[in-house]
Amino acid sequence: xxxxxxxxxxxxxxxxxxxxxxxxxxxxxxxxxxxxxxxxxxxxxxxxxxxxxxxxxxxxxxxxxxxxxxxxxxxxxxxxxxxxxxxxxxxxxxxxxxxxxxxxxxxxxxxxxxxxxxxxxxxxxxxxxxxxxxxxxxxxxxxxxxxxxxxxxxxxxxxxxxxxxxxxxxxxxxxxxxxxxxxxxxxxxxxxxxxxxxxxxxxxxxxxxxxxxxxxxxxxxxxxxxxxxxxxxxxxxxxxxxxxxxxxxxxxxxxxxxxxxxxxxxxxxxxxxxxxxxxxxxxxxxxxxxxxxxxxxxxxxxxxxxxxxxxxxxxxxxxxxxxxxxxxxxxxxxxxxxxxxxxxxxxxxxxxxxxxxxxxxxxxxxxxxxxxxxxxxxxxxxxxxxxxxxxxxxxxxxxxxxxxxxxxxxxxxxxxxxxxxxxxxxxxxxxxxxxxx
Amino acid sequence: xxxxxxxxxxxxxxxxxxxxxxxxxxxxxxxxxxxxxxxxxxxxxxxxxxxxxxxxxxxxxxxxxxxxxxxxxxxxxxxxxxxxxxxxxxxxxxxxxxxxxxxxxxxxxxxxxxxxxxxxxxxxxxxxxxxxxxxxxxxxxxxxxxxxxxxxxxxxxxxxxxxxxxxxxxxxxxxxxxxxxxxxxxxxxxxxxxxxxxxxxxxxxxxxxxxxxxxxxxxxxxxxxxxxxxxxxxxxxxxxxxxxxxxxxxxxxxxxxxxxxxxxxxxxxxxxxxxxxxxxxxxxxxxxxxxxxxxxxxxxxxxxxxxxxxxxxxxxxxxxxxxxxxxxxxxxxxxxxxxxxxxxxxxxxxxxxxxxxxxxxxxxxxxxxxxxxxxxxxxxxxxxxxxxxxxxxxxxxxxxxxxxxxxxxxxxxxxxxxxxxxxxxxxxxxxxxxxxxxxxxxxxxxxxxxxxxxxxxxxxxxxxxxxxxxxxxxxxxxxxxxxxxxxxxxxxxxxxxxxxxxxxxxxxxxxxxxxxxxxxxxxxxxxxxxxxxxxxxxxxxxxxxxxxxxxxxxxxxxxxx
Numbered sequence: 001x002x003x004x005x006x007x008x009x010x011x012x013x014x015x016x017x018x019x020x021x022x023x024x025x026x027x028x029x030x031x032x033x034x035x036x037x038x039x040x041x042x043x044x045x046x047x048x049x050x051x052x053x054x055x056x057x058x059x060x061x062x063x064x065x066x067x068x069x070x071x072x073x074x075x076x077x078x079x080x081x082x083x084x085x086x087x088x089x090x091x092x093x094x095x096x097x098x099x100x101x102x103x104x105x106x107x108x109x110x111x112x113x114x115x116x117x118x119x120x121x122x123x124x125x126x127x128x129x130x131x132x133x134x135x136x137x138x139x140x141x142x143x144x145x146x147x148x149x150x151x152x153x154x155x156x157x158x159x160x161x162x163x164x165x166x167x168x169x170x171x172x173x174x175x176x177x178x179x180x181x182x183x184x185x186x187x188x189x190x191x192x193x194x195x196x197x198x199x200x201x202x203x204x205x206x207x208x209x210x211x212x213x214x215x216x217x218x219x220x221x222x223x224x225x226x227x228x229x230x231x232x233x234x235x236x237x238x239x240x241x242x243x244x245x246x247x248x249x250x251x252x253x254x255x256x257x258x259x260x261x262x263x264x265x266x267x268x269x270x271x272x273x274x275x276x277x278x279x280x281x282x283x284x285x286x287x288x289x290x291x292x293x294x295x296x297x298x299x300x301x302x303x304x305x306x307x308x309x310x311x312x313x314x315x316x317x318x319x320x321x322x323x324x325x326x327x328x329x330x331x332x333x334x335x336x337x338x339x340x341x342x343x344x345x346x347x348x349x350x351x352x353x354x355x356x357x358x359x360x361x362x363x364x365x366x367x368x369x370x371x372x373x374x375x376x377x378x379x380x381x382x383x384x385x386x387x388x389x390x391x392x393x394x395x396x397x398x399x400x401x402x403x404x405x406x407x408x409x410x411x412x413x414x415x416x417x418x419x420x421x422x423x424x425x426x427x428x429x430x431x432x433x434x435x436x437x
Numbered sequence: 438x439x440x441x442x443x444x445x446x447x448x449x450x451x452x453x454x455x456x457x458x459x460x461x462x463x464x465x466x467x468x469x470x471x472x473x474x475x476x477x478x479x480x481x482x483x484x485x486x487x488x489x490x491x492x493x494x495x496x497x498x499x500x501x502x503x504x505x506x507x508x509x510x511x512x513x514x515x516x517x518x519x520x521x522x523x524x525x526x527x528x529x530x531x532x533x534x535x536x537x538x539x540x541x542x543x544x545x546x547x548x549x550x551x552x553x554x555x556x557x558x559x560x561x562x563x564x565x566x567x568x569x570x571x572x573x574x575x576x577x578x579x580x581x582x583x584x585x586x587x588x589x590x591x592x593x594x595x596x597x598x599x600x601x602x603x604x605x606x607x608x609x610x611x612x613x614x615x616x617x618x619x620x621x622x623x624x625x626x627x628x629x630x631x632x633x634x635x636x637x638x639x640x641x642x643x644x645x646x647x648x649x650x651x652x653x654x655x656x657x658x659x660x661x662x663x664x665x666x667x668x669x670x671x672x673x674x675x676x677x678x679x680x681x682x683x684x685x686x687x688x689x690x691x692x693x694x695x696x697x698x699x700x701x702x703x704x705x706x707x708x709x710x711x712x713x714x715x716x717x718x719x720x721x722x723x724x725x726x727x728x729x730x731x732x733x734x735x736x737x738x739x740x741x742x743x744x745x746x747x748x749x750x751x752x753x754x755x756x757x758x759x760x761x762x763x764x765x766x767x768x769x770x771x772x773x774x775x776x777x778x779x780x781x782x783x784x785x786x787x788x789x790x791x792x793x794x795x796x797x798x799x800x801x802x803x804x805x806x807x808x809x810x811x812x813x814x815x816x817x818x819x820x821x822x823x824x825x826x827x828x829x830x831x832x833x834x835x836x837x838x839x840x841x842x843x844x845x846x847x848x849x850x851x852x853x854x855x856x857x858x859x860x861x862x863x864x865x866x867x868x869x870x871x872x873x874x875x876x877x878x879x880x881x882x883x884x885x886x887x888x889x890x891x892x893x894x895x896x897x898x899x900x901x902x903x904x905x906x907x908x909x910x911x912x913x914x915x916x917x918x919x920x921x922x923x924x925x926x927x928x929x930x931x932x933x934x935x936x937x938x939x940x941x942x943x944x945x946x947x948x949x950x951x952x953x954x955x956x957x958x959x960x961x962x963x964x965x966x967x968x969x970x971x972x973x974x975x976x977x978x979x980x981x982x983x984x985x986x987x988x989x990x991x992x993x994x995x996x997x998x
Contacts, residue, residue: 151868154987159461159863166864169857177850178857181768188742188775191811195734198727200750200811211730214737218782225783283645283654297726304721308709 011310015318017081021350038079038086045090046070048097049263053270055100056231060277064270069262071299073207073306074255077314085259088121092242093263100235107234114242118260122249130251132183141176148175187247190214192254193261197302204421206255206313208262210298213269215291220272227271239264253315316419317345320431323417324383325355327433331381331413333363336435338377340365342384344424376409376436386416387427389434398428410436446558447544454565455537457859458574462533463525465863466576467871467986468880470757471904473577474911475501477528480511480518482917490910492921497622497682502904502936503928507679509622510579523914525880528577535585536574540565542588543822546595549790551829556836559848560829563770566855568763569814569821571862576757580818583624587819590616590631591797594638594668598789613668618675620819625692626804628676630819632669634800639665643785643792692807694933697731700809704728735806739798739820740778744812746771758815761869762861765814765821767854770828777831797823868987877985878992879908882962885981886994887913889960890942893996898937899948899963906937906945915941954978954997961995 016024016031028034046066053062069075078086092114099106099113122130134140148170152158168174186192191199194214196207209217224233243260250257276288306313324341333339341348341364348366352359369384372391376382386402387393389409399405406414411434419429469477479489479499489508491500498505513531521527544561551557564570573581590613597610617631639662648654703716704724711719738744746766753759766774784791801820805813814821839847871877886909890896898905910920919941927938937945948963954975972980977998982990 148865152864155467155864155868156984156986156988157464157467158867159465161860161863165856166860169853169860174853174857178762178768181772182747185743185747185768185771188772189748190737190741190743191734195730198730198734200734200738211733214733221779222782222785225779280649281646282650283648287646294726294729297723298730301722301726305706305709312706312708 010307011076011080011314014080014310014314015322016354017315017318018346018350019082019084021347021354023083024354025350034083035080038083041090042075042079042086045086045093048090048093052093052097052100052235053232053267056235057229061267061270061274064273065263065266068213068266068269068273072209072262072266073302073313074259074262076303076306077206077255078259081314082256084125085256088118088125089259091121092117092260096235096239107238111238111241114238115245118242118245119249122246122251126251128251130249130257132180132248133251135176135179135183138172138176141172141179144179145170145172145175183248184244187244189254193258193265196255197298197305203254204313205253207302208255208258209265210295210302212291212294212298216269216272216295217265218272219275219288219291220268220270223271223275224268232267232271236264236267239267311420316421316423319417320345320419320423321348321351321355323431324433325351327415328381328383329355331435333381336379336381337363338365338380339363340367340369340377340380340382340384342366342368342388342424344368344385344388344427371409376411378436380436381433382411382436383433384431385424385427386430386432387424389432392426393428394426396422396425396428398430402428402430406432406434412437443554447541447561450558450562450565451537451540451544454540454570455533457566458533458536458571459526459530461863462529462575465867466757466875467867468875468877469525469528469908469911470576470875471502471902471907472506472757473525473528474907475499475904476506476511476577476579477514477518477523478907478911478915478917479506479508480514480528481523481911481914482920483511484515484518486917486921488917488921490917490920491924491927497679500930502907503930503932507579507583507621507623507625509619510577510582513582514577523911529575532577532581533574535582536570539585539588539822540570542592543825545592546588546822546826547829549595550826551833553833553836556832559851560832563767563851563855564825564828566858567766567770567825568760568858568862569765569818571858572760572866573758573818575862578757578815578818579624580626580815583620583627584818584821586616586620586623587627587631587801588822590614590620591634591822594635595790595793597665598638598793610668614672614675617672621672621676622679624818626801626816627819628679629804629807630800631676632672633803634796635665635669635672637796637800638789638793639663639669641789641792641796643795644789647786695808695810697735697807697809701728701731704731732806735811736799736802738812739802739817739824741812742771742774745774745824748812750810750812752810753812753814756815756874757870759870759874760862761866763858766824766828767858769850769854770831773831773835774824774828775831776834777827777829780830780834781827794823794826871986876902876905876908877987878964878983879905879912881985882983882992882994883909883912885983886960886962889994889996892958893960894942894958895944895956895960896942897948897953897959897961897963898943898945899961899965900937900945901964903935904937906940906943909943950995957997959997961997962992963995964992967993967995 020031020034024031024034028037046069049069050062050066053065095114095117096110099110103109192203192205192208194209194211196203196205197211224236227233239260243258243264246260247257273292276285276292279285279288311319328339341352343366349359352364352366369382369388371382371389382389386398386406390399390402390405403414403416414432414434417431419431422429479501482488482490483495488494489496489499493500496508499508499511510531514528517527517530543564547557547561551560593609593612593616597606597613613635617627617635620627621631640658641662645654648657703710704727705716705719705722709722710716716724744764746764746768749759749764764771781791781794798820801817801823805816808816886896898909909915923938923940928936939945948961948965950972953959953961967980969980972978972995975997979996981994983992983994985991
C-alpha cells in the first residue's frame with residue numbers, strides 16, 4: 001500500500017531538507033511527524049486566514065481563497081520541505097487575525113508589526129542575507145560606480161559629456177537608489193508568479209500559481225477596485241506590502257520569497273470566482289467558467305508533473321545526500337579507515353547524523369576533495385562529484401570518460417547517479433561513491 | 438498666450454529630445470550592427486543605381502541577408518545619404534527623426550488621458566526620455582520607423598472612434614490605413630499588428646464583458662461599428678503589394694525561421710508525455726494546456742513590470758536592442774506601470790478609450806508572440822507608446838496621494854533619472870555593447886584597407902561574422918554595380934547562416950599563415966590569433982593592428998608584397 005502511494009506521489013518520498021534537519025535535531029525524531037506538524041500549522045494558518053476574511057467579506061470568498069491557497073503546489077511543497085517557513089507564515093497570519101479581531105483600524109498596525117516580525121524572523125533564523133540587505137550599505141553602489149567609470153574610460157572615442165554633469169548622477173547615492181529600486185522590481189515578476197510551468201529562463205523553482213490563474217487575478221482586480229468594501233482593499237494592500245517586505249528580506253529561492261503573496265492574490269482571485277458565479281452577463285460567465293476549468297486542469301497537471309519528476313521541480317541536494325549515504329550504508333563501514341564525503345552542496349555532517357544517527361569524527365571527513373594529481377587514501381570510501389575525482393572544469397565540461405579515469409585511480413565498487421541541474425558547478429553532474437582498498 | 442505656452446513647452450521638450458538623440462550619433466553606439474549596415478548600403482545602392490545590392494529595381498523588400506527587410510527605411514535614408522555621404526549618422530538619421538516625430542503623437546494621446554496640464558508636461562518629459570526612446574532612435578532600425586507610423590495610425594484611428602460624421606473625421610479616417618500602411622512597409626510586425634488593431638477597435642471584444650447578452654452586442658456592432666470595416670479593407674489593399682511583389686513565402690521568411698510552433702513542439706516536456714500514444718491525447722499533461730500557456734505568457738509579458746523595467750533576456754542581450762542598465766522603461770516607471778494598470782482596469786468599462794490601450798498592446802504583441810521568444814522589444818516596438826500611456830495613467834492615479842513634498846521628490850528623482858538615461862546611452866551603453874552585434878574594427882580598419890587594396894591582387898577576409906561582407910561594402914561606399922554583378926553567385930534565398938560571398942578581390946577564408954605566406958601580392962584581414970614575430974620574420978610583410986571601441990587589439994591587416 002505504502003509503495004502504491006509513494007509511486008503515485010513520488011514527491012512524498014523526497015528526502016529531508018536542511019531546514020527539516022535543523023528542526024529534527026531540536027524537537028522531532030521522525031521526518032513524517034515533522035511534515036504532519038508542518039501541514040497542521042499550515043492548515044491552522046488557513047483557518048485564521050479564513051476567519052480574517054469571513055469577518056470582512058463573507059464565507060464564500062473566504063472559503064475560495066483558502067481553497068486556492070491549499071491547491072497551489074507551493075502550499076504542498078512548503079509543508080513537505082520547509083517547516084521554518086510554515087511557522088513564519090502561521091505566526092504572521094495569526095498576528096493579522098488577532099489584530100483584525102481586536103482593533104478597529106488593524107491595517108496600519110498589522111503592517112508595522114508584521115514588517116518588524118518578518119525582518120526579525122529572517123535575521124533570527126538564518127545567517128544568509130538577501131541581496132536587498134547586502135545593498136543597503138553604500139559598498140555595492142561604490143563598486144558599481146567604479147565599474148561604470150572604468151568602462152566609460154576605456155572608450156577610445158567617447159561622446160563628450162562634462163564630468164561635472166556626469167557626477168550629478170554618477171555618485172554613490174543615486175546608484176544606491178538605482179540598486180534598491182532594482183531590488184523592488186522583481187517583486188512584480190509575472191513569470192515567476194504565474195508562468196513557472198513554462199518559465200522563459202527555465203528558472204528552477206516551484207509553481208506558485210498555474211498560468212490560467214492570471215486571468216482570475218485580472219478579473220479579481222476589477223472586482224476589488226469596484227468593490228465598496230474598503231476593509232477588504234485594506235487587507236489586500238496590507239498583505240501585499242508584507243509580501244513585499246518578505247520578498248526583500250528573504251534570502252532564499254524565489255518561491256519562498258513569494259510565499260506570502262499567496263494570501264492577497266488568492267483573495268483577489270476568490271473575488272473573481274465569486275463574481276463569475278454571481279454575474280448575469282452571459283459572456284463573462286462562460287469565459288469565467290472556462291478559466292476556472294483551466295485552473296483546475298492546470299492544478300492537476302502540475303501535481304502530476306511534480307510526482308512524475310520531483311527532481312525537476314525540487315532542490316536536488318537532498319537527493320544527493322540520500323544517494324550518498326544510502327550507498328555508504330550498504331557497505332560495511334567498519335572495514336574502512338576513513339570515509340570522505342564532500343561538503344560542496346550543503347551541511348554534510350547534519351545529513352550524516354540523520355542517516356547514521358552518530359558519525360564518528362575520526363572516520364568521517366566532511367570536506368570537498370581534489371584527487372587529480374593526488375593519490376586517494378587507502379582503505380577509504382570517497383563520495384562526491386566526478387570533478388572532485390578527476391579534476392574540475394571551469395565550464396563544467398567533465399571528461400566523458402570520467403568513470404574509466406576514476407577506476408584507473410584505483411577505485412572499486414563504484415556506484416554513480418546522474419543529478420540534473422548542475423548543483424555543483426565545475427564538478428559535473430555525476431555523483432560518485434567508490435572504495436579504495 | 439496659454440496655448441502658446443503649451444506649444445513652447447512641448448516644442449521645447451521635443452527639440453531637446455531631438456538634439457540629444459543626434460548628439461554623438463556616429464559614436465554611440467560605437468559602430469554599426471550588420472542590419473544597420475545592410476539598410477545603409479542598400480539605400481546607397483538604390484541612390485546610385487536605383488537597385489538594391491542584388492540588382493532588384495526599386496524593391497519593396499530588401500533581400501539583404503535573405504531576411505527580406507521592408508525597404509521604406511532605406512528609401513527614407515536616401516536624402517540623408519545623398520547629403521552626408523554613407524556613414525553612421527546618415528544611416529541612423531531616419532530613426533532619430535522618426536523617434537522625434539512620434540513624440541508629437543504621444544503628446545496628443547497624453548492630452549486625452551492626462552487632463553491636468555502640469556502633470557501632463559511632467560509625464561511627457563519623463564516619457565520622452567524613456568531608455569527605449571533614446572536607444573532605439575540612435576540605431577538604424579526599421580522597427581523604430583514603423584513605431585512612428587504606427588503611433589500616427591493609432592492616433593487617427595482613436596480620433597475617428599466617434600463615428601465618421603464630420604469632414605475632419607473622414608480625413609482622419611483616411612489617414613488611418615495610410616499611416617498603418619507605411620508602418621507595414623517599414624517593418625514586418627506591423628503587417629499583422631495594424632489590421633489586428635483595427636479589427637479589435639471595430640469589434641471591441643472586451644465590451645462583451647459588460648453587455649448582458651450577445652444580442653445587445655450584435656445590435657451595437659451592426660449599428661455602430663460595421664461601417665469601419667472599410668478601414669480594414671483599405672489597409673489590406675494597401676499592403677498587399679508587398680506580398681505580391683515578392684513571393685509571399687519569401688516575405689514570411691523571418692516568421693518561418695522564428696515561429697513558436699517549430700521551437701516548442703510538442704509543448705509539454707517530453708519527460709512527462711505518456712509514451713506510446715498520440716501527443717495530443719495525453720490526459721494529465723496535454724500539450725494544448727502548455728501551448729496556450731506559452732501563448733498567454735508571450736502576450737502578457739508585455740504587461741509584466743519586470744520585463745518592462747528590469748529583466749533582460751539573453752536574446753535581447755545579444756542584439757542591438759540591448760540597453761545596458763535598463764530594459765525598456767526607466768526603473769521607477771515600470772513600478773508606476775502597475776498603478777496605471779490598476780487605474781486602467783478600474784476605468785475599463787467606461788468607454789473604448791481605456792480598452793483601446795489594451796487592444797493596442799495586444800495587437801502590437803501578437804506578431805512577436807508568434808515567435809519563440811518570450812519578450813522581444815524589437816519585434817513589438819509598436820506597442821510601447823501604449824505602455825507609456827499606461828505609465829501616464831499610473832502617475833494620474835498616484836498623483837492623488839501626492840503632497841507637495843512628494844511632488845518635489847518625484848520631480849527631482851525623475852530629473853536625475855532622465856540625466857542618467859542620457860549619460861548611460863552616451864557612455865556605459867557603448868562600452869558594454871560594442872561587441873559582436875555592433876562589431877568594431879570594421880569602422881576603424883576598412884578605411885585603411887581601402888587605401889591599400891589597389892596594390893594587392895587578393896584580399897583574404899577571415900572574420901567570425903556571418904555577414905561581415907556588408908561592412909566592407911558600407912565603410913568604403915563600395916561601387917554597387919560591382920556588387921550587383923555577383924548576385925547570381927550569392928547564397929540562394931532561404932539560406933541562413935554564413936552569407937559572405939567572394940567578390941572583386943575579396944575572398945572569405947580562414948587565416949592560414951603557413952600557406953598564405955607563400956603567396957605574393959596578398960592582403961589578409963584577420964581577427965584570429967596572429968603570431969606577430971613569425972609574420973615580421975617573413976620578408977615583404979607588414980602588419981597593422983586595429984582596435985575596437987574599447988581599445989583592444991582585435992583585428993590585424995597583414996600585407997605580403
